[in-house]
Amino acid sequence: MSAILETEGLVKRFGAVAAADGISVRVEEGTVVGLIGGNGAGKTTFLNLVTGHLAPTSGTVRFEGRDITGLPSRRITRLGICRSFQIPQVFASLTARENLLVGLGIVAMGRGAFVGSGLGGEPPEEVADRVLDRFHLAAHRDRPAGVLPEGVRKLLDVAMALSVKPRILLLDEPTSGVSADEKFALMDLVLGAIREERVTVLFVEHDMELVRTCTERVLAFHEGRVIADGPPAAVLEAPEVRRLVVGEPGLREGAC
Amino acid sequence: MSDARRTALGLLAAFAVAVAAAPLLPRWALFLVAVALGRGLVALGLLLLIRTGLVSFGQGLFFAVGAYAAGTAGSRLHVGDAVALVLLGAVAAAAVAGVLGLLLARYRTIFFAMLSLAFSMIAYGLLVESPALGSTDGFNVHPATVAGVPFAGRAEAYAPYLLALAVAAAAALALDRFQRTHLGRLAPAVRENELRVEYMGASVRNVVHLNLVIAAALAGAGGAVTALAVGHIDPEMAYWTTSGEFVFVTIVAGTSSVAAPFAGAILLELLRSYAVQHAPNTWQLVMGATMLGIILALPGGLWSIFTRRRGARP
Numbered sequence: 001m002s003a004i005l006e007t008e009g010l011v012k013r014f015g016a017v018a019a020a021d022g023i024s025v026r027v028e029e030g031t032v033v034g035l036i037g038g039n040g041a042g043k044t045t046f047l048n049l050v051t052g053h054l055a056p057t058s059g060t061v062r063f064e065g066r067d068i069t070g071l072p073s074r075r076i077t078r079l080g081i082c083r084s085f086q087i088p089q090v091f092a093s094l095t096a097r098e099n100l101l102v103g104l105g106i107v108a109m110g111r112g113a114f115v116g117s118g119l120g121g122e123p124p125e126e127v128a129d130r131v132l133d134r135f136h137l138a139a140h141r142d143r144p145a146g147v148l149p150e151g152v153r154k155l156l157d158v159a160m161a162l163s164v165k166p167r168i169l170l171l172d173e174p175t176s177g178v179s180a181d182e183k184f185a186l187m188d189l190v191l192g193a194i195r196e197e198r199v200t201v202l203f204v205e206h207d208m209e210l211v212r213t214c215t216e217r218v219l220a221f222h223e224g225r226v227i228a229d230g231p232p233a234a235v236l237e238a239p240e241v242r243r244l245v246v247g248e249p250g251l252r253e254g255a256c
Numbered sequence: 257m258s259d260a261r262r263t264a265l266g267l268l269a270a271f272a273v274a275v276a277a278a279p280l281l282p283r284w285a286l287f288l289v290a291v292a293l294g295r296g297l298v299a300l301g302l303l304l305l306i307r308t309g310l311v312s313f314g315q316g317l318f319f320a321v322g323a324y325a326a327g328t329a330g331s332r333l334h335v336g337d338a339v340a341l342v343l344l345g346a347v348a349a350a351a352v353a354g355v356l357g358l359l360l361a362r363y364r365t366i367f368f369a370m371l372s373l374a375f376s377m378i379a380y381g382l383l384v385e386s387p388a389l390g391s392t393d394g395f396n397v398h399p400a401t402v403a404g405v406p407f408a409g410r411a412e413a414y415a416p417y418l419l420a421l422a423v424a425a426a427a428a429l430a431l432d433r434f435q436r437t438h439l440g441r442l443a444p445a446v447r448e449n450e451l452r453v454e455y456m457g458a459s460v461r462n463v464v465h466l467n468l469v470i471a472a473a474l475a476g477a478g479g480a481v482t483a484l485a486v487g488h489i490d491p492e493m494a495y496w497t498t499s500g501e502f503v504f505v506t507i508v509a510g511t512s513s514v515a516a517p518f519a520g521a522i523l524l525e526l527l528r529s530y531a532v533q534h535a536p537n538t539w540q541l542v543m544g545a546t547m548l549g550i551i552l553a554l555p556g557g558l559w560s561i562f563t564r565r566r567g568a569r570p
């Protein structure tokens with residue numbers, strides 16, 4: 001298998017804090033990778049660096065072998081790296097369907113179409129309806145995203161990222177804000193949709209049960225460093241991970 | 257019936273009624289409507305900006321650029337055709353916005369408003385100091401022709417009225433269509449969440465820049481229409497109170513329909529002519545009270561009377 005995403009010595013300093021402190025990881029194409037770590041471990045910062053929202057202090061990001069360090073996030077998105085957000089980033093006054101149509105319309109414009117689908121593409125309106133169906137969002141189709149419950153908005157945020165057919169999807173705590181008994185159903189839904197599209201996935205998660213069952217590989221972060229990397233069972237049992245990550249439920253607050 | 261079709265039919269119906277009503281209207285009303293529609297075009301551009309999340313207090317700049325371009329082309333270059341002059345006004349204003357947009361598109365909220373205001377004040381200053389353009393007095397515009405027929409005699413009253421109607425209807429229809437394209441849909445998305453727009457793969461700055469240019473083109477067309485209808489232009493068109501009135505019209509009318517700015521502009525002109533006749537010293541008072549009443553009673557603008565009722569229907 002080849003690496004779809006590769007970072008080398010990624011460092012990001014905010015004043016005295018090193019939110020990323022030399023992160024080197026390889027993500028193989030087609031895998032589902034979990035990213036764990038306590039509060040402030042640098043998980044969101046890592047996603048921000050990979051997607052171009054933040055420029056690294058030093059280090060490189062490669063996507064499919066190509067150096068993408070420092071590219072703006074819109075360029076990186078168009079290359080096929082999409083993400084969802086810890087706090088859902090939706091268009092509050094637009095309906096759920098219109099939210100999806102923003103990204104789908106941008107894709108259609110990439111095919112040269114200003115209305116409709118463009119050559120060889122599917123009409124965005126049809127794709128939007130299908131995505132809404134698959135994510136069980138059809139009932140919310142014409143409601144403004146701003147009035148949807150937190151969990152539904154979270155799902156819409158993920159659906160928006162997946163709708164534009166990324167090559168790799170980065171999910172920042174997709175199940176936070178979702179009640180405990182709905183978490184697994186939600187992840188099943190997300191991962192089911194993802195498997196159909198054969199997308200590589202890296203998702204940040206605090207629920208260790210979910211990580212154990214849903215991933216094939218886990219990265220554990222602590223203070224901006226990778227402290228463990230391997231199959232879920234091995235990583236979750238590692239003493240350092242148990243001490244620094246698993247045994248530290250803590251509060252979960254924070255922005256993207 | 258789709259929204260797009262309903263809007264198109266509504267606009268065409270309003271256009272047809274207005275054309276048919278022309279022979280019934282007194283001269284002053286034809287003039288008033290022509291002037292109002294010219295200003296309504298500027299407000300239509302502002303509607304697009306407001307939907308993008310921006311309020312410009314300097315649209316008078318583009319209004320004046322359109323008017324001066326049309327006026328200068330008419331008198332110096334002897335371009336007579338009114339439609340060509342309106343297009344020229346639109347293109348000139350769009351070109352200015354293309355350049356100023358390089359800076360304006362970087363700013364939002366009050367900074368954007370103040371920067372747009374600053375540009376318009378500079379333009380006003382330049383026009384006042386340009387003897388070649390008549391300085392504070394401005395200059396008279398050569399009567400134009402429509403399809404070769406001059407704006408004179410009987411046609412003098414009708415021609416500007418019909419020209420303004422045609423330009424307003426075409427612009428409203430085109431803007432409504434644009435807003436239903438993939439590109440047009442990005443305007444409200446930018447207003448709601450710029451971060452997400454970038455993360456869906458589009459450049460927020462390009463979207464803002466483009467919408468600035470479109471709004472300026474509409475303001476330029478409005479300036480040209482006004483210049484041809486009034487027959488005279490002066491730097492007052494770029495003055496900040498003129499820009500303020502455009503914002504006034506757009507907010508009072510509401511931004512839910514492309515027809516609203518025109519309805520708002522006609523209402524303002526009626527109010528103005530009434531107030532000037534009957535209460536010349538309290539004109540500002542009337543305008544302020546109107547604004548206050550509408551903000552309190554109809555926060556969505558006058559047009560929300562229609563949309564609210566439609567929304568309530570089962």
Ligand SMILES: Nc1ncnc2c1ncn2[C@@H]1O[C@H](COP(=O)(O)OP(=O)(O)OP(=O)(O)O)[C@@H](O)[C@H]1O
Pocket residue numbers: 014017018019037038039040041042043044045046086252253254255256
């Ligand atoms: N924009 C910023 N400016 C300053 N410091 C920041 C910024 N973003 C993150 N940090 C700091 O960097 C560190 C890592 O933050 P990050 O948000 O990446 O953590 P996280 O692993 O996502 O945590 P959580 O589980 O709470 O979401 C924290 O100490 C945080 O305070």
Ligand SMILES: [Mg+2]
Pocket residue numbers: 043044045086172254255
């Ligand atoms: Mg985080």
